[in-house]
Amino acid sequence: MSTARHNPLNSVAAHTALIAYTLIALFPVFVIVINSFKERRAIFREPLALPDAESFSLIGYQTVMKQGNFFLYFQNSFIVTVASLFFILLFGAMAAFALAEYRFRGNMLMGLYLALGIMIPIRIGTVAILQMMVSTGLVNTLWALILVYTAQGLPLAVFILSEFMRQVSDDLKNAGRIDGLSEYKIFFRLVLPLVRPAMATVAVFNMIPIWNDLWFPLILAPAEEVKTLTLGSQVFIGQFVTDWNAVLSALSLAILPVLVLYVIFSRQLIRGITSGAVK
Amino acid sequence: MPGTAVSSHAPKIRWHIIVFLAPAVLVYTAVMILPLFDTLRLALYDEVEGERVFVGLENFRTLFGDANWSRQFWNALINNFWFFLIHMAVQNPIGIALAAILSNPRLRFSSFYRSAIFIPTILSFVIVGFAWKLILSPIWGIAPGMLDAIGLKSLFAPWLGREETALTTLALISVWQFVGIPMMLIYAALLSIPDEILEAGECDGVTGLSAFWKIKLPLILPSIGIISILTFVANFNAFDLIYAAQGALAGPDFSTDILGTFLYRTFFGFQLQLGDPHMGSAIASAMFAVILIGVCLYLFGIQTRIRRYQL
Known part of the structure; x- marks a missing residue:
């Protein structure tokens, strides 16, 4: 040395x-x-x-509480984030299991097809997404955002989760089959609990971009009752731009929830990144 | 739940595979892939007297041929390249340097530093944009006051308000926000280098900085490649920071306009100009082409070559 x-x-x-x-x-x-x-x-x-x-x-905070609907915005952001994460994890894990577990024709192609979305940003399709949401009446609903974020998160989720599912022991699954468990039960009872750490990593990766997104709320759900916290604080700050107390308080209130989430999940996040899950 | 679906070897349809794949494939196809191709298709249409008609490449001819449109497009594209270059030249070296310092196993408090330096990355663009706008504002005077304290007050200028400096300032703000990502990825790559290699280097007298340049850096090149392509894709569909800090007009005088804000303005309209989904689609297609070229260059040009060096 x-x-x-x-x-x-x-x-x-x-x-x-x-x-x-x-x-x-x-x-x-x-x-x-x-x-x-x-x-x-x-x-x-x-x-x-x-x-x-x-x-x-506390004059700034009083203005924010009186003038802004910050609790509503927070609730919207919370619903959108949690629902999107739920669908990303459920659908992503199911697809990842199918790709990792079964040999069938087109397996490789299906994996490549789902992986395309890792590199191509969903924002490119915004014009057609808005048209679709308008024609299905989903515009200005939280469902529009949930659907978009689910589609956006699935490719990476399938990619990461299928890597982990390949490591689950075959003996365990075959033992389950001999005991007469259906393929669905093998997935939900045996495999899902074993890949829980990978699911947490996927959740943490997706949580922050969904919570912070400004583009889709601005385009798909700008109405007052469905504004997310990010869009709501952007609009609020734009209106109160000369009231420095209100602007600074609104910024602090927007920082707070993310910071709390970060303190809770930072270990998971850092472990996820450093374990090479994104390679 | 049907309890009888045992995996069979007979050539009958295994429904459970379809059930497992269907939700993800349906949502992904319906909300991501189809709209993507629909947007490319819409770029070939235009609205004439309230009806959608096929116009072929007419929109692209307008985008590249019409003096007004092409000036805006090239302005946004060149600005976007400058935005990307600053990220590559500033964000990645700082990220690598921080990771190299953090990866020293004897360093104390390293997890504290890691968590603290990563905090800006989790904040939304709205917070970051406004916070820096306030700090750099000549009205509030935090930035000039701090420069004054170290005797450099003459350097201060309203950077975000000047055409020559606004884009670079915004790019540096974005670098400040995202430096945590290259730092983490490089940190992970450095930790995965086997100790034996470093010890072998030490036996040959390669230590300290020269060990970094001669042993570690070549080994983390693939990670640097991944970071570069991630930065490229993120920069060429960036929008939020510019919108939050400078508004949809990407002022002053469009000097901070990038493809994302240009797409937003064209698609949604602003002030007196009406929104135009067809020109918007044409711009989105151009963005798609730029990103696709970048990703292909990486996959076929850089990634394969890096692997060969590793062997």
Whole structure:
């Protein structure tokens, strides 16, 4: 072992670089959140100071609560995200099982067909998607968003889950067959519980882009009662652009749910990425 | 649930396979693949006196031939390439450098750093766009104030408001947001390098930085390739950040217009111009072509070559 690898100077340099970049990454979030708790004059006079007894104010949050439908937006985002994840995982796992478990003609082709969507963004088809949603009456409903996000998430889900399902032991499944379990029971009772970690990875990968998407809510569901939190805060901020207290509070409120989700799921997310699930 | 469907060897239809595949294939085909081809088809139509008529390549002739349209299209495409180049030149080196530092097994608090640096990636474009707009705003004065503190106040300019700097500033904001992704992927790739290889290098006196350049970097080239193509696809269908920070007009004076905002404006209309689904489809088809060319270049040009180096 050489000395170069544990030179104390190196480790000081490494920590300095990492702390510097961590500050760059967190600074904007920090500034937004602390200023959302200050009164208007203090925001401009000392933007970097923490709120103290004198400058503390919740006026921005009061405006947001009075003027915006943030609870409704939050509820919409929540329904869309959870429902999309449910369908992505259920349909994705079923298709992945069929591709991983059975030999049939066209298996390879079907896998390739489903994998196409990994590289081609669904946004390219927006014009026709909107027409379809208008003609089926789904425009301005949460179903439009759920369908689009399910279709968007399926390709990667099938790809990742089928990799994992190939590793489930054949002996186990054959034992189930000898015991007279149907193929459906083998899938739901034996295989699904074993691939739960992979399902969690897929869920976490899909959750953040769905929650944060602006394009499809803007195009498919812009009506007030179906606005998602991302679109709702965008519109709200656009209307209140000169009311800095309200804008900063709305931004902080939009940051909060994602941050909570991240704190809960960050381990899963990081483990998912680093285990090479996206290769 | 039928309990009798035991896998049979007879050439009869195995219904369970169809049942397992059907939901995913139906949703994927109906909501993704068919609309994609329908959009390509719509690009060949136009609306004349309230009726949809087939016009062949007329829309593309307008897009590339008409002075007004082609100026906007090439402006958006060139801006989009600049946006992508900044990501490649800034985001990926920073991501690789952070990953290289983090992958040192003796480093303490590395999971804290990883989680913290990844936070911007989980925020929505709306938050990121507005937060940076406020911070860079000359009215609020956080950016000029901070530059003043290190004696560089003269460098400050309303970067987002100037035509020459707005696009680069937005690209850097996007880099700030997404640097976590290359960092994580490269970190994973670095961890998967077997210790024996590094120790063999040490025996030959290859350590520290030269070990990084001579051993680790060649081994993580495939991951860098994957990151590049992911960045390419994401950049060429980007829209949200520009829309949140600069609006659908991609101001000032279209200097931050990229293909996504151009598609949105054309398809939906803005101010006095009415939305045009057929021209919108033509632009979407052009985006499809650009992305397809990029992906094919990667698959057939870069990926195969990288594999050969690895052997």
